[in-house]
Amino acid sequence: MSTPQYEVYAIRYASLARQRSENFIQRDPHDGPMPMDFFVWLLRSAERTVLIDTGFNAATAAARNRKLLRCPIEALRGLDVDPAKIEDIVLTHLHYDHAGNLAKLPQARFHVQEQEVDYVTGRCMGFGALRHAYSVEDVVELVRKVYADRVAFHNGNADLAPGVQLMLIGGHTRGLQAVRVFTARGWVVLAADASHYYENMERRQPFPIVYNVADMLAGYGKLAAAADSAAHIVPGHDPEVLQRYPLLRGDHVGIACLHQHPGNRNST
Numbered sequence: 001m002s003t004p005q006y007e008v009y010a011i012r013y014a015s016l017a018r019q020r021s022e023n024f025i026q027r028d029p030h031d032g033p034m035p036m037d038f039f040v041w042l043l044r045s046a047e048r049t050v051l052i053d054t055g056f057n058a059a060t061a062a063a064r065n066r067k068l069l070r071c072p073i074e075a076l077r078g079l080d081v082d083p084a085k086i087e088d089i090v091l092t093h094l095h096y097d098h099a100g101n102l103a104k105l106p107q108a109r110f111h112v113q114e115q116e117v118d119y120v121t122g123r124c125m126g127f128g129a130l131r132h133a134y135s136v137e138d139v140v141e142l143v144r145k146v147y148a149d150r151v152a153f154h155n156g157n158a159d160l161a162p163g164v165q166l167m168l169i170g171g172h173t174r175g176l177q178a179v180r181v182f183t184a185r186g187w188v189v190l191a192a193d194a195s196h197y198y199e200n201m202e203r204r205q206p207f208p209i210v211y212n213v214a215d216m217l218a219g220y221g222k223l224a225a226a227a228d229s230a231a232h233i234v235p236g237h238d239p240e241v242l243q244r245y246p247l248l249r250g251d252h253v254g255i256a257c258l259h260q261h262p263g264n265r266n267s268t
Contacts, residue, residue: 003182004045004163005259008190009079010234010241012254013055013072014038014097023197024205025213034197037239037254038097040072041190042079043181048161049081051089051108052179052190056100060135064096069253073104078251090166092192092236093173094120094142096135102145110145111160113168114153116175117142119211124174133209167226169194171216172209178223183259186228190258192236194219201233234258 020034021027041052055072056064073083089108091099093116102110120139125131145151154177158166163182170176172193179190194216195201201220210216227233234241244263245256 001162004047004161005184006043006045006163006181008181008183008188008258009042009044009248010039010245010256010258011042011072011075011079012037012039012242012256013068013070013075014061015067015069015239023207024200024203025208025210026205035239036196036237037242038066038072038237039241040075041179041258042076042081043164043179044079044081045163048088048164049086050160050164051076051086051105053092053098053192054089054101054105056097056135060096060100066097071101071104073101075253075255078248078255088160090160090177090179091116091142092178092190093176094139095133095173095193096138097133098192099138099142100135102138102141109150109152110142111152111154111166112142113166113175113177114155115168115170116173116177117146117151117153119174124211130211165226167222169215169219169222171212171214171219172207174211176219178219178226180226185259185261186232187226188258189223189227189233190236191223191233194223195233195235196237197235198238198240200235202230231262 016036021031040055043050061068091112156168165180167178178194196207206216242254246260248255
């Protein structure tokens, strides 16, 4: 049987003003503005809908001084998706901007790497520098989902469904995973925070929030090996994504159509 083809959407929901010097471990001597966008991703085929990450809410935005542009879960309705009916959600990792809003998804089963849950509930969270990017309320909410039998643990690479594969990368966090998905233009890799920006992987310059630098660097090679080309890898926070891909017509915050070829800027 042929592999199902998915539509893939990058849904922008928040933004943050940053400088180049904040986005690379090795300080960039040519400092200047390098803003950050926040996304969740939706995969949709004729048979299945999968949400990748769940974003953060208004309270978290206020506490961390982020500009929330819309609720990422409610934004799904713009793609004719009812959040209450989503059954599969991949959490690439459990940082505050990827694993909030879980209570707004009442039917979902959450797919997460076992190493990530071990990490965020273990002794490493005794260090402020490592726990800073996590929200304890989000972690506790996921633990509640474990007790409700709504969390699927994965230990390494796995097939979530035909045409959707999980890739354990690590680096940024202990259990970070990327997602490989088959589309009309071939295999696309959603890097999430394995590469925040195109420049992180292209220049082999890691992002400074990191659990293991060596794993982060090795992860760039894993992303490249899994994608059909460099143009099939989508970073997790780069505003350039909305410049490279066709945008969904009628959405004014920004939804990029990643299943379409980059460079074609006509809205769809």
